[in-house]
Amino acid sequence: MPATFTRIPADVERKDTGIGGKPPVDRRPTGGGGGDDNWENHPNGRRGPRELLTRYRMGLFCALAGDLMFFIALVSAFFVHQNAGHFDPRDAYISDWHPLVVPPILWINTAILLLSSLTIEIARRHLFHEVDVMEEWLGLGRPAVRRASPWMIGTVILGVLFLIGQWIAWKQLASQGLFFTTTQNSHFFYLVTATHGLHLVLGIAALLFALGALFLLRRVEMRQITVDCTAWYWHTMGIFWIFLFVLLTCFQ
Amino acid sequence: MSLSVQQKAPSHRLLTTDHRSIGINYLLLSLVAVTIGTILSIFMRIHIVSPMLKLPIWGVVPPEGYLALVTMHGTLMVFFVLTTAPVNGFASLVLPSQIGAERMAFPLLNAISFWLTTISLAVLLTAFFVPGGAPISGWTNYPPLSAIPAAGPGQATGMDLWLLSIGIFCLASILGAVNQLVTIISKRCPGMTLMRMPLTVWSWLVTAILILFAFSILLAAVVLLLSDRHFATSFFIPPGEVINGFAVDPHANGSPMLWLHLFWFFGHPEVYIAILPAMGLTSSLLANFTRKPVFGYRFMVVTTLLIGFFGLLVWGHHMFVSGMNPYAGTAFALTTMAIAIPSSGKVLGWMAMLWRGRDSRVHPLPTPMLFTLGFLSFFITGGLTGPILAQPVLDAYLHNTYFVVAHFHLIMAMAGVFSLFAAVYYWFPLITGRLMNERLGKWHFWLSLLGAYGTFFPMHFAGLAGMPRHYAQLGGSTSTLTSLMPLQTGISHSAFLLAATQLLFLVNLAWSARRGQPSGDNPWRATTAEWTPVTKGCIARYGPYEYRHSINSADFFQQCAERPEQE
Numbered sequence: 001m002p003a004t005f006t007r008i009p010a011d012v013e014r015k016d017t018g019i020g021g022k023p024p025v026d027r028r029p030t031g032g033g034g035g036d037d038n039w040e041n042h043p044n045g046r047r048g049p050r051e052l053l054t055r056y057r058m059g060l061f062c063a064l065a066g067d068l069m070f071f072i073a074l075v076s077a078f079f080v081h082q083n084a085g086h087f088d089p090r091d092a093y094i095s096d097w098h099p100l101v102v103p104p105i106l107w108i109n110t111a112i113l114l115l116s117s118l119t120i121e122i123a124r125r126h127l128f129h130e131v132d133v134m135e136e137w138l139g140l141g142r143p144a145v146r147r148a149s150p151w152m153i154g155t156v157i158l159g160v161l162f163l164i165g166q167w168i169a170w171k172q173l174a175s176q177g178l179f180f181t182t183t184q185n186s187h188f189f190y191l192v193t194a195t196h197g198l199h200l201v202l203g204i205a206a207l208l209f210a211l212g213a214l215f216l217l218r219r220v221e222m223r224q225i226t227v228d229c230t231a232w233y234w235h236t237m238g239i240f241w242i243f244l245f246v247l248l249t250c251f252q
Numbered sequence: 253m254s255l256s257v258q259q260k261a262p263s264h265r266l267l268t269t270d271h272r273s274i275g276i277n278y279l280l281l282s283l284v285a286v287t288i289g290t291i292l293s294i295f296m297r298i299h300i301v302s303p304m305l306k307l308p309i310w311g312v313v314p315p316e317g318y319l320a321l322v323t324m325h326g327t328l329m330v331f332f333v334l335t336t337a338p339v340n341g342f343a344s345l346v347l348p349s350q351i352g353a354e355r356m357a358f359p360l361l362n363a364i365s366f367w368l369t370t371i372s373l374a375v376l377l378t379a380f381f382v383p384g385g386a387p388i389s390g391w392t393n394y395p396p397l398s399a400i401p402a403a404g405p406g407q408a409t410g411m412d413l414w415l416l417s418i419g420i421f422c423l424a425s426i427l428g429a430v431n432q433l434v435t436i437i438s439k440r441c442p443g444m445t446l447m448r449m450p451l452t453v454w455s456w457l458v459t460a461i462l463i464l465f466a467f468s469i470l471l472a473a474v475v476l477l478l479s480d481r482h483f484a485t486s487f488f489i490p491p492g493e494v495i496n497g498f499a500v501d502p503h504a505n506g507s508p509m510l511w512l513h514l515f516w517f518f519g520h521p522e523v524y525i526a527i528l529p530a531m532g533l534t535s536s537l538l539a540n541f542t543r544k545p546v547f548g549y550r551f552m553v554v555t556t557l558l559i560g561f562f563g564l565l566v567w568g569h570h571m572f573v574s575g576m577n578p579y580a581g582t583a584f585a586l587t588t589m590a591i592a593i594p595s596s597g598k599v600l601g602w603m604a605m606l607w608r609g610r611d612s613r614v615h616p617l618p619t620p621m622l623f624t625l626g627f628l629s630f631f632i633t634g635g636l637t638g639p640i641l642a643q644p645v646l647d648a649y650l651h652n653t654y655f656v657v658a659h660f661h662l663i664m665a666m667a668g669v670f671s672l673f674a675a676v677y678y679w680f681p682l683i684t685g686r687l688m689n690e691r692l693g694k695w696h697f698w699l700s701l702l703g704a705y706g707t708f709f710p711m712h713f714a715g716l717a718g719m720p721r722h723y724a725q726l727g728g729s730t731s732t733l734t735s736l737m738p739l740q741t742g743i744s745h746s747a748f749l750l751a752a753t754q755l756l757f758l759v760n761l762a763w764s765a766r767r768g769q770p771s772g773d774n775p776w777r778a779t780t781a782e783w784t785p786v787t788k789g790c791i792a793r794y795g796p797y798e799y800r801h802s803i804n805s806a807d808f809f810q811q812c813a814e815r816p817e818q819e
Contacts, residue, residue: 055438066467
């Protein structure tokens, strides 16, 4: 049965034998012909049709955990600079920190990015819609691809719009006389938005790749994997952006 | 037809996604790096005892040339030897088969990270040949020295290449770590429960998590530093920095401390990244050669996890003298001493294994076991100076002396390298189907042990006497340290002995790869699954270290043996 869409509950839970947590049988096989040594075939990790999907997702999330650390390190530069003031001999606090008012267009950009998360989630769900997947697997056309691809294209457009919005925000800041090198704070603003933008460029490349994959890949499973991983990546970038946005707006 | 021949990697191994070939490629890459690194260190030792001597290739080493040697030696050894070989090399070689998998989770990704590592090494080595030469700010590259191109020869293009190289290395390591994590979590064969994984696999698991944390941070630091160097930001450049009478950047308001924090947040876990696989291997090998189960398997797992966890919390002990808040120093001193607890727990466990296995051990001790004992010796010797340096007060005196050089060379470099040798001697049959020569191996071990102690042990005394590290010239007419120069001369001679001994190893590698004694399936009579023939549908039926657990049963049970012996 092609269970690309069914979840197989991992129902075989090994009971604790209460003898100090050792694996129950490995010293002495149960002996006799009757024991089917069920514990040996106990699937660990998930086996079956979703194995690949789970594995790719896991890889993606591990990489994103590293990416999160990367952003945390960048953000640490923000806080270090913010608190880098010192007391001069007269006990006056000297700080070189100039709060920066983020361009209002960032609010629109944020909304666009959230909307794009929504569209790609819809695309992702289409690819996992049971009836459509079944049809695709049986070779009766590609309804899931047909339904998902417009949403994917929509996401690409929204992503590009977001990047354009970021560019406009930079222009607006520059017109206020705040360039990359002007203050501590503007270093950080440009650097962090640029880094995030670079991640989104990669995301858009992944989206385009997934869009191509939808039509080119022959295995239903692989189509699901590309779209799924792209979608989770995109969501994560959305979440990262929310963090950065809150940081840039509220923590000045 | 021996099974190890089947396990041998295919010959067209350069552009491959086969994990064994990639592992071998990684190891060869490390061999190149370690050779260059050793030659650099020999140059350093020569320069210390006779600064005016004309070296081959290099010529007379100027003071900044000495610093370039220090920088490149450190970088090569830490990144391309002590990280690449144990974590990527041996993990690619045996990790999948130890957990009963046929391949890594993402074979292509494995190949990509190998090629990124190679590119990274090439970029690093190019730094020797650009105008100005290699960077001179040490492998830690503290700003502002590293942030300003005018700060010295090699700090312009050379430094850029260093940063580029390390950036690429970070990416490669992160990708490799993702691959290993997913492999360990999702590719274990049926029956290979978490608590049945060999301790090496546990070490690689913790190492991969550490890499994910540490190298991401380093990548961010590298990005910030590059931005400081090229986009006129000042994340790390302090105000009022003056070089050669010129103010660097009047508006700068950065903090070099930020780099120190970021770098050591990477740098300290890096130490455990290098040493944890060695610890796992030590447990495995001691069990194998004393023919006894690992002492306290669960305990070993827990201490590995604890070391990984505490390893993320101790980075400040590198910064006691950097002007960090003294209260923070106290906190870091406490966490640092706390990490000594699981570490000494492990050591005591290994001692217990040796004690318990004194009757059942293999006679005579084979070379891998000797090198493991060497690891243990260095780990204890180097480890005992750890709690001393963990005291901020003592560190204030010792930090910039040879005492620290002695400490980290014993506990990280020598312990790590001896464990790498143990791994090479132990797993060589998996690579070539042959055993390495025992007689040469024993000579290699004893001479290396002698050379290593002769080189690094006296450095403790040099440090206590106040000899500073990173100084190109210690003697001379005005120096107060001239009376200590004979000590340095002795150290240099030991270092030459140590380096020359490694030729024995190279000879042994080359000779044994062609003419070594054929090893057969399982030359060490080991239990772990990399020695079991590759079959589809491997099933782990036993724990990882089932050596002679009762008198009536067989001597050992292979974890993934085809047919379990019925009693």
